[in-house]
Amino acid sequence: MPEDTKIxxxxxxVCEQIRWKKAHSVISQELEDHIIDQKAAFVxxxxxxxxxxxxxLAEMGDxxxxxxxxxxxxxxxxxxxxxxxxxxxxxxxxxxxxxxTSEFNMQGVLINSIISVVxxxxxxxxxxxxxxxxxxxxxxxIFLGLIGxxxxxxxxxxxxxxxxxxxxxxxxxxxxxFAGIIYDMRTKGYLGIIISGLFFGIVACIAFIxxxxxxxxxxxxxxxxxxxxxxxxxxxxxxxxxxLLLVYIPMIITLFGIVISKPYRIKRLLIAINPFLDPKxxxxxxxxxxxxxxHAKFFGQGDLGINSGxxxxxxxxxxxxxxxxxxxxxxSFIVIMTAILAFIIRAFILCSRQKSVxxxxxxxxxxxxxxxxxxxxxxxxxxxxxxxxxTMPLISYGGTATIINMTLIGIMLSVYxxxxxxxxxxRTSIWKxxxxxxxxxxxxIIDLHK
Numbered sequence: 001m002p003e004d005t006k007i008x009x010x011x012x013x014v015c016e017q018i019r020w021k022k023a024h025s026v027i028s029q030e031l032e033d034h035i036i037d038q039k040a041a042f043v044x045x046x047x048x049x050x051x052x053x054x055x056x057l058a059e060m061g062d063x064x065x066x067x068x069x070x071x072x073x074x075x076x077x078x079x080x081x082x083x084x085x086x087x088x089x090x091x092x093x094x095x096x097x098x099x100x101t102s103e104f105n106m107q108g109v110l111i112n113s114i115i116s117v118v119x120x121x122x123x124x125x126x127x128x129x130x131x132x133x134x135x136x137x138x139x140x141x142i143f144l145g146l147i148g149x150x151x152x153x154x155x156x157x158x159x160x161x162x163x164x165x166x167x168x169x170x171x172x173x174x175x176x177x178f179a180g181i182i183y184d185m186r187t188k189g190y191l192g193i194i195i196s197g198l199f200f201g202i203v204a205c206i207a208f209i210x211x212x213x214x215x216x217x218x219x220x221x222x223x224x225x226x227x228x229x230x231x232x233x234x235x236x237x238x239x240x241x242x243x244l245l246l247v248y249i250p251m252i253i254t255l256f257g258i259v260i261s262k263p264y265r266i267k268r269l270l271i272a273i274n275p276f277l278d279p280k281x282x283x284x285x286x287x288x289x290x291x292x293x294x295h296a297k298f299f300g301q302g303d304l305g306i307n308s309g310x311x312x313x314x315x316x317x318x319x320x321x322x323x324x325x326x327x328x329x330x331x332s333f334i335v336i337m338t339a340i341l342a343f344i345i346r347a348f349i350l351c352s353r354q355k356s357v358x359x360x361x362x363x364x365x366x367x368x369x370x371x372x373x374x375x376x377x378x379x380x381x382x383x384x385x386x387x388x389x390x391t392m393p394l395i396s397y398g399g400t401a402t403i404i405n406m407t408l409i410g411i412m413l414s415v416y417x418x419x420x421x422x423x424x425x426x427r428t429s430i431w432k433x434x435x436x437x438x439x440x441x442x443x444x445i446i447d448l449h450k
Contacts, residue, residue, distance in 0.1 A: 123403055132415050276290075355422075
């Protein structure tokens with residue numbers, strides 16, 4: 001039997017004992033490398049190729065026993081802590097909606113909430129079992145596909161308060177797709193950064209068309225953090241300072257232009273900081289929120305009365321935290337934020353443990369998207385009215401937002417499940433002109449034909 005066939009048959013026998021098929025390629029590669037190294041050592045001792053192969057395989061041992069042992073150690077890593085915390089936050093959200101339903105006679109809201117939670121759990125499960133590496137294999141197709149979905153949703157979405165309502169939630173998926181773009185562009189140096197910026201700009205334009213400034217802010221900050229993270233990690237293989245200037249100078253110029261192009265935006269910023277500058281006009285809602293918070297207690301109903309929440313429009317979606325603080329006391333805010341912060345901190349720890357570039361980028365993109373939603377919602381509910389809140393993930397009412405956020409959590413769980421098996425196919429050139437010396441997957445290759 002040819003020596004290569006012997007090695008392949010050995011590897012096939014080992015993998016037949018391992019039930020988790022996704023682990024087969026990684027295990028096969030590691031075993032094959034070990035066998036080839038051992039064989040090379042025997043050849044160096046004077047053995048012929050065929051004898052060296054047989055001896056190397058014999059030293060490996062029984063492939064059935066090896067496979068059985070590897071089957072015990074290579075299993076999907078189900079991250080129960082994230083699943084449990086997601087369940088706790090969902091239950092808190094349902095409890096909140098029950099309270100709002102009972103006090104504001106919104107039975108339809110509760111029914112829709114239950115349906116969205118069930119659909120969200122289904123989507124999270126599907127995303128968990130899908131292969132997250134698809135994001136790295138087909139990033140452009142996924143990104144452009146999402147753009148097509150956004151434009152399609154825009155065509156059928158109702159316009160509420162001058163906005164294409166549902167499109168702003170579809171934008172929550174783009175940072176994870178952008179993580180795939182960064183992964184794909186990371187070997188192209190400065191050109192990769194510029195192309196990543198072009199992809200970013202397309203979606204930013206869609207967010208302006210909606211228009212949803214909350215979506216613009218959330219999407220922009222999330223993608224900016226991801227790109228900064230990739231640059232500082234050295235994944236683009238360029239001068240870090242120059243790369244950061246390439247990213248931030250256009251961003252600062254654009255932001256400055258947006259602010260000064262409309263004088264009312266400066267006034268809006270000042271009123272967001274201090275709504276009492278215009279309590280009857282632009283600062284009206286901010287003033288009410290601060291009054292409700294000022295009269296809240298640690299436990300129990302605030303001083304303004306049980307019906308005070310009626311002063312706030314969209315209480316079940318935009319200002320649920322403000323209402324809870326005044327209705328039940330600051331303790332309700334502490335309980336909800338404790339659960340959410342526990343989720344964020346645990347997810348951050350797991351993200352930091354990812355070894356592959358793709359796993360780290362994808363899981364981080366989901367975590368930042370989740371965190372930014374929380375930050376924008378909490379800041380708004382605590383009285384700063386600069387940007388309208390988008391959603392409090394899994395807490396506030398919003399069927400589309402709940403389904404999309406749970407899908408993102410499923411993608412993050414998929415990374416935690418199998419991210420340790422991903423080997424980045426990173427190819428960087430030391431001599432870029434003639435590629436005499438290259439680094440491929442950690443191995444130095446010298447091409448003498450060059």
